[in-house]
Amino acid sequence: MSAIPELCADAIVHNGTIWCGYEEGTVEAVAIWQGKVLATGTTEQILSLKGDKTRLIDLQGRFATPGLNDAHLHLLLVGMTLGWIDASPQAAPTLEGLLDIIRDKAASTPPGAWIKARGYDQTKLDVGRHPNKSELDTAAPNNPVLLERACGHVAIFNSKAFELAGVDETTPVPEGGLIEQKDGVLTGMVAENAQNIILKTMPKPTTEEMIDAIEAAGHLLLSYGITSVMDAAVGQVAGFDEIRAYNLAKLQKRLPVRSWLVLLQDRQSMVQQCFDAGLVSGVGDDMLTIGAVKIFLDGSAGGRTAWMSKPYLGDDHTTGVQILSDTELELLVLDAHSKGYQLACHAIGDAAIGQLITAYEKALAALPDPDRRHRIEHCGFSTPEQHERMQKAGIYPCPQQVFIYDFGDAYISVLGEDRALSSYPLKTWKNLGFKPATGSDSPVSHPNPYPNIYSMLTRETGKGTVMDARERVTIEEALQVYTEYGAFSQKLESVKGKLTPGQVADIAVFSRNMLTAQPADILNDTHCVLTIRGGEVVFERH
Structure with missing residues (x-):
């Protein structure tokens, strides 16, 4: 145990199995000071940091992890679509x-x-x-x-x-x-x-309606142990007003989850407006950060609009939808890259992924930055040749493993087994050193993390179809994907993702020890009982 002896903890979390990270393993107790982890260790070690005003949080034998990070969802839309x-x-x-x-x-x-x-x-x-x-x-x-x-x-x-x-x-x-x-x-x-x-004929939401939506969605996520998110298309609903809504929500203490904002670059883009205001990647604090720039390259595989190099099954011979020409995309990517933004662009089909890699490669060649960490959102049908190019350029996949559970059978129906079964190859990506995060893309899939974890462990769809068992990972690896790798994808691994001294004290407590549970029990009979963000209890199941 390492600690500063003069300090007394503000809070101590104890009497449970606390998984601190893939390399760190489990401890019995965690001490918290000023919203961050002060020390971890045995119950005896950590209780030595107890003072007169230290709050004790008794886990009652339950299992805890770092707060989960949904590395790709649409927080504002989740709240707006609840009704x-x-x-x-x-x-x-x-x-x-x-x-x-x-x-x-x-x-x-x-x-x-x-x-x-x-x-x-x-x-x-x-x-x-x-x-x-x-x-x-x-x-x-x-x-x-x-x-x-x-x-x-x-x-x-x-x-x-x-x-x-x-x-x-x-x-x-x-x-x-x-x-x-x-x-x-x-x-x-x-x-x-x-x-x-x-x-565009629909009435735009007011600022107050957007704050309400951010708050409602955030509280829903806290109930699942999710303390950090990426909002994957800020500006899609109300343009720059969404930036205002997020900042007012934070000011009014109505922002329940740590939010990493990705600015949508489309024909009504507000990226230039944000850049002019100094809102570039990394600006913000632990609760609200400007993240990346988002460009859509294609659609979805299940909707037959993801851009593939070979046609979908059926008589229409469609290969999906290519949204931008190579020239248009490369100009947009270079512009955002030169402004200092990380990019997190949507590409699902292998043709779209190839187009995006080329655009990233050209931008990085023009203005080298070995740790910009440009992301490929979803990256569902990438190829071995593309993986090699991504490794060389420092490009990272940011997938949603729950898509296997929710849509795997749909992929088979529109693409056939040869192309569908190996989609979203998590183990391959992990072995290649990509540190792939995971998310729900909610409201596309529900933010409930248990189907996501289940699909990582089993590669099974909701119907029980196994989508390439070679891509299964262990529960420790799945939790690493949901915590540490989520932070890495946002260039915030020094801030969150583990329970180690100096990291934010975000902790999710579950009803079942996932390290020893069967995958089916995680899916069907596990729930979050307590969520701590910055050392404060922000959700408790009664």
Whole structure:
């Protein structure tokens, strides 16, 4: 044990199994001083730091880890969609059931007001296809309807929504987007960039509504032991006002989780505005930090819009959606790189990943920075040749392992086993030294960490399909991915991710010792009982 003998701890966490990190292993107790870890060791060692005002936090034999870090989700959107219709396969496994839910909502919604639903997956619906505009029209004839696929890259709109936006069969399709027609008639499906044409007709949330959403989503995450997040597309909803909302939330002590903000670079980008204000990567403090710049290169595999080098299964011979030309992407990447930003760009298909690696390589060659840590968000279908290039350039994958659990069977259905089973190759990445983090991409997947951990341990989908058992990791490795590697992905490994002296005292306490539990028990019968952030109890399950 190492400690400063003159100091008394502000708090001592004891009487449990406390996993401090992959290399550090477990201890019996942790001393906390001024929001940070003071010392770790045996109960006897740590209780020697107890003073008259030291708070004792009794774990009652339970299991604790560093606070979990969801390294890719959409915090503001999670909060905003909490009030939307749940269209997930669990809530609405059939198309008729989904339409009934929308019909019921329409009955209590004033005419002309938006009805919003998200979470459907056409590969899991009983009909095996996307809903159609005409079906939404029947369910809600007097309201515009937005029905988002789970991935967020595809949406179905009804006629009222199209009318509001002035979209019909003659509307030009934006580059990098899709407005689907069949037999010369709109089907309702809109994907990628084209969604903005219709979404911009929705009223923007107020600053107070955004603060409410940040707070509500943050408290939800604390209930799962998640103390740190990356908001993966700040600016997507309300532009620069989102920066204001985050800072006001922090000022008002309504920011429950440590937030690393990724600035969305799109056609309505606020990156220049942030740069002019001095908001570049690393600016901020332990609670709120400007992170990276985000550019979308493609869509989602399950939605058949991730950009692949070979066609999806089926008769349409589609290879997905390429959102930007090579020249456009390379200019955007070089611009952000030259401004000092880390980049965290969305690329799922192997063609998109290859395009992004090339853009990163060119920017790093023009302005070398060996530790910029540019990230490839998702990076689902990367190849061995791409991994070699990433190693040489210092580029890191930032995946969501829960996608195996939630969408693995959908990947097989649209790509076939040869390409699908080896997707999101966690063990391979780990062995190559990439330090891959994990996240939920919520609201794409639920932020509940247990399916994420389960998929890392088993590589099993929700249906039980094994997606390449060679990519399984141990529970210690899975926890390292969820804590230490999450911090590394944000260049904050000196601040958080482990329970070692000097790191922030963020601790998640669970009902079950995950080091000895069976994967199925972690998935089905484990919950967070206590969450500590900066030495203070911020969630307690009663």
